[in-house]
Amino acid sequence: MRQIVSKEPWWAAPPKPGQDESELEWGWLVTYSEGEPRFEFVKERPSEQEIRQRKSCRTTPSE
Template sequence: MRQILSKEPWWAAPPQPGQDEFELEWGWLVHYSEGEPRFEFIRERPTDDEIRGRKSCRITPAPE
């Protein structure tokens, strides 16, 4: 039986230098348990609060 192990806000493509994270195309990275673990990107935008509160897929500031 297919079960969701995790579901996190994730960008479709990494940001360009200086690009605001809210200009990105966002969706959900879903990790399923199906025999071998499997990932799927769902193109359904999370809320701004869900994007801000994400644990992974962080934008690291450029060195000055």
């Protein structure tokens, strides 16, 4: 049986140097439990608050 294990805000492609997060295409990285874990990127934009509060998929500050 397919069950969602986690669902996290994630970018479709990593940002280019100096690119602002607001310019990125966002969606959800969904992990399913089907024996071996399976991942799927869902093109449904998270809210700005969900993007700000994400735990993973962080950008590093520009130097």
